[in-house]
Amino acid sequence: MLTIQSLREEKDRILEALNKRHFDAHEAVEQILAWDAERRKTQAQLDETLAQSNALSREIGGLMREGKKEEAEAVKAQTSSLKAKSGELKEQMQGLEQQIHDALCHIPNTPHADVAAGRNADDNVETFRSGDASTLEHHKKPHWDIAEQCKLIDFELGAKVTGAGFPFYRGKGAKLQRGLIRFFLEQADAAGYEEFIPPHMINPDSGFGTGQLPDKEGQMYHMQDDELYMIPTAEVPLTNIYRDVMVKEGDLPIKLCGYTPCFRREAGSYGKDVRGLNRLHQFDKVEIVQFAHPEASYATLDGMVEHVKGLLEALELPYRILRLCGGDMGFTSAMTYDFEVWSAAQERWLEVSSVSNFETYQANRLKCRYKGNDGKTHLVHTLNGSALALPRIVAALLENHQDETGIRIPEALVPYCGFERIDF
RNA sequence: GGAGGUUUGGCAGAGUUGGUCGAUUGCACCGGUCUUGAAAACCGGCGUACCGCAAGGUACCGGGGGUUCGAAUCCCUCAGCCUCCGCCA
Numbered sequence: 063m064l065t066i067q068s069l070r071e072e073k074d075r076i077l078e079a080l081n082k083r084h085f086d087a088h089e090a091v092e093q094i095l096a097w098d099a100e101r102r103k104t105q106a107q108l109d110e111t112l113a114q115s116n117a118l119s120r121e122i123g124g125l126m127r128e129g130k131k132e133e134a135e136a137v138k139a140q141t142s143s144l145k146a147k148s149g150e151l152k153e154q155m156q157g158l159e160q161q162i163h164d165a166l167c168h169i170p171n172t173p174h175a176d177v178a179a180g181r182n183a184d185d186n187v188e189t190f191r192s193g194d195a196s197t198l199e200h201h202k203k204p205h206w207d208i209a210e211q212c213k214l215i216d217f218e219l220g221a222k223v224t225g226a227g228f229p230f231y232r233g234k235g236a237k238l239q240r241g242l243i244r245f246f247l248e249q250a251d252a253a254g255y256e257e258f259i260p261p262h263m264i265n266p267d268s269g270f271g272t273g274q275l276p277d278k279e280g281q282m283y284h285m286q287d288d289e290l291y292m293i294p295t296a297e298v299p300l301t302n303i304y305r306d307v308m309v310k311e312g313d314l315p316i317k318l319c320g321y322t323p324c325f326r327r328e329a330g331s332y333g334k335d336v337r338g339l340n341r342l343h344q345f346d347k348v349e350i351v352q353f354a355h356p357e358a359s360y361a362t363l364d365g366m367v368e369h370v371k372g373l374l375e376a377l378e379l380p381y382r383i384l385r386l387c388g389g390d391m392g393f394t395s396a397m398t399y400d401f402e403v404w405s406a407a408q409e410r411w412l413e414v415s416s417v418s419n420f421e422t423y424q425a426n427r428l429k430c431r432y433k434g435n436d437g438k439t440h441l442v443h444t445l446n447g448s449a450l451a452l453p454r455i456v457a458a459l460l461e462n463h464q465d466e467t468g469i470r471i472p473e474a475l476v477p478y479c480g481f482e483r484i485d486f
Numbered sequence: 487g488g489a490g491g492u493u494u495g496g497c498a499g500a501g502u503u504g505g506u507c508g509a510u511u512g513c514a515c516c517g518g519u520c521u522u523g524a525a526a527a528c529c530g531g532c533g534u535a536c537c538g539c540a541a542g543g544u545a546c547c548g549g550g551g552g553u554u555c556g557a558a559u560c561c562c563u564c565a566g567c568c569u570c571c572g573c574c575a
Contacts, residue, residue, distance in 0.1 A: 105537050109544040116544090119556040123505035134555085141555045308496075308534090439534080 063166045065426050065441075066098055079172035082179045082388030087169050094165050101158040108151040115144045167276060171423040173388045174360075174397040180387025186400070187387065190371070193380025193404070204407040205460040206338030208469065209235065212484055214460075215339070227328065227336070227343035234484050238459075238471075239346060241479035242452055243321050246348035246373065248478075250449060253369050255319035255350050260299035262322055263290040268302040271428045273394040273420075283325050292325035296349035297446045304353055305428040309442065314432065315362055316353040319449070321346065339453035340412065346452040352445045353430065356422070359443035360397075363419045366447045367399050370415050373450055376474040379458050380404040382411065396421040401450075403458040412454040417447030 069076060073091060080087045118141050125134040178187050209215035214235025220228040231239050251257060269275035269291055274282060283292035293299055300318050309316065324347050328336075339345075350369065354362040367383065374381045386398040395418040402411035422441035425431070431439045463470045468485040476482050 102537060105544075109537060112545085113543055115555080120506065122555050126505070138555045145555080310496090 063423060063426055064169055064172070065422065066094070066162065066166065069094060069166075070098070076172050079175075080170070082173045082177055083170060083391065084181060084389055085170055090165055090169060094162055097158050097162050097165075101155060101162065104151055104154050104158065108148060108155055111144055111148040111151060115141060115148060118144070170393045171396050171420065173391060173395075174419070174421075177385065177391065177397055178387040179389075181389040182387075183390050185387040186384040186390055188382055189385050189399070190383040192371075192375065192382070193378075202407045202461055202464050204338065205405075205457040208460045208464070208484075208486075209338065211486060212469075214238070214484070215456075217338070225343070227341070229339075229342065234479075234481060235456075237479055237481070238456060238484075239452060241475055242450075242455060243346060243348060245376075245475055245478045246449055247319065247321055249369070249373060249376075250319035250348060250350055253317075253350075255317040258300060258303075258318055258320040260293075260296055260303075260320050260322060262293055262299075262325075264293055264298050264302065265290060268298055268305065271302045271305045272298045272424055273427065274298060277393055280329055281327055283327060293322060294326050295324050295347065295448075296320045296322040297351060300349060300351045301424060301444055301446065302428065304430045304442075307430055308439070309353065309430065309432045311355070311432045311434055314353060314355045314442065315358065318351045319348060321348045323347075324451075339457045342453055348449050350447050350449045353425075354443045354445060355432075356440065356443050359419050359421065359445060362443075362445055363397065363399075363417065366417050366445060366449075370401055370417060370447060370449050374401065374403065374414075376472065377455065377459065378472045378474075379455075379462055381414075392416075392418065394418075394420050394423050396423065403454065403462075405454075405458055405461050406464075407461040408457075412458060414454045414458070415448040415450050418445060420444045420446075 064076065069091060073095070077087055077091060118137055122134045122137050125131075125137065178185060180186070203211075206217070209217075212235075213233055214231065216230040216232055217226075219230045220226075223230075247257060263285065266275055266289060269279075269282070274291075274294060278294075282294050285291070299322075300320055303318070304316070323344050325344050326342075328341055328343060350366060352362050352366065371383070381401055381403045384400045384402065386395075386400055391398050398416055398418040400413050401415035401417070403414050404410075405412050421443050424444045425441040428444070430442050430444070432442055434440050459472070460469055463472065468483050471479055471482050471484070
């Protein structure tokens with residue numbers, strides 16, 4: 063969430079930046095600043111009252127030591143009104159703080175200056191394109207047909223055992239998954255990211271830290287008996303490693319990665335978009351996360367974009383990179399690049415990665431800070447990206463690398479899969 | 487799941503017959519003296535957040551609540567860690 067300090071100091075810049083999202087925060091911000099002023103006034107009164115109260119207590123302590131019990135009792139009598147007053151003020155303070163906190167939670171992050179205004183996906187800016195997004199490939203089969211024909215993925219079995227959107231991968235389909243996971247992890251390892259295998263469930267504090275709670279509560283599977291959530295992405299456990307941590311400035315950037323399955327309820331999704339591997343309740347993903355110095359975070363973001371480019375090049379897939387416009391960006395992001403691969407058979411782009419800089423928005427929730435050379439504490443910048451999400455990569459591989467007799471596995475992937483082709 | 491113990495500032499570790507304890511001390515860290523440089527030694531500084539122009543004030547000793555004029559110290563509750571028992575991949 064935004065810091066109250068930033069709201070006080072650069073209200074106009076923030077409101078203008080939020081306009082790019084078509085998010086009108088005028089009213090909310092004015093309300094917050096009014097509450098904030100009231101809070102400060104209340105605190106001044108409360109502190110004064112407590113100071114008086116503390117002084118009297120010290121006096122009583124002194125008198126008791128000297129054995130002047132009667133005088134002590136007399137002073138005690140003075141404390142009751144102070145106590146009532148401070149109790150009342152404390153309640154007011156807590157109420158105001160809660161209101162401010164709740165309101166701040168409902169204001170999204172401010173887009174970076176380079177982010178375009180824009181309302182939706184149509185306004186995103188293509189910044190890079192690689193390969194041929196041909197539309198003249200009607201002979202190619204969609205991945206769901208190949209998956210069934212070659213017994214790579216069994217959607218019906220998944221529906222029987224669990225439900226729609228929970229497929230079984232089998233045979234070469236399973237090996238392909240495993241190969242991709244290893245390939246992605248080793249690429250991340252080579253790029254200096256430390257590998258983690260995080261828990262697949264998280265507590266509410268962690269959900270809040272990265273911004274899934276309270277806004278996206280309905281998107282996560284919730285274990286109510288234990289008050290835990292299935293992770294929607296490894297971003298959540300990985301980023302929360304540094305919740306409430308004071309890092310050393312010299313340790314930045316910190317680079318983490320991890321493979322996990324991801325669980326998403328995808329409430330409200332429907333239609334052809336959810337066919338086959340396009341949208342699942344459980345899918346596999348390798349995530350990269352960085353904690354960066356504020357001055358370096360956009361260079362860091364560029365580096366992460368380059369990393370993901372390298373993966374897609376190695377898989378020989380046609381792809382493009384979009385810088386999301388304000389209206390299409392996630393709630394917590396300041397700048398996001400989406401990677402989309404071309405689906406030859408579906409004749410559409412499929413999002414396979416999203417790389418974002420959250421600046422201090424997550425760090426403020428996480429309370430992840432470092433002590434600078436100036437002796438002051440500052441919030442770090444957090445970034446993350448998919449590198450990569452598997453299902454649509456598999457779809458793109460099956461649809462783009464088809465020939466008359468089967469699927470060709472890209473050279474870079476062969477050592478990880480253990481086979482060169484999937485025959486029809 | 488049952489029983490007991492434990493949880494203090496970056497780390498280690500005092501403090502639990504309630505009263506100048508936000509907290510002794512060591513290490514780490516920062517600055518200085520000394521030195522060609524470094525180490526050692528010595529001197530000084532060093533938790534976080536909020537309010538305040540400042541002086542200063544307030545809060546925080548796992549989280550929450552309570553008793554009291556006053557709580558790190560007493561009580562309740564929740565959580566983490568450790569030990570033992572039970573169960574189990």
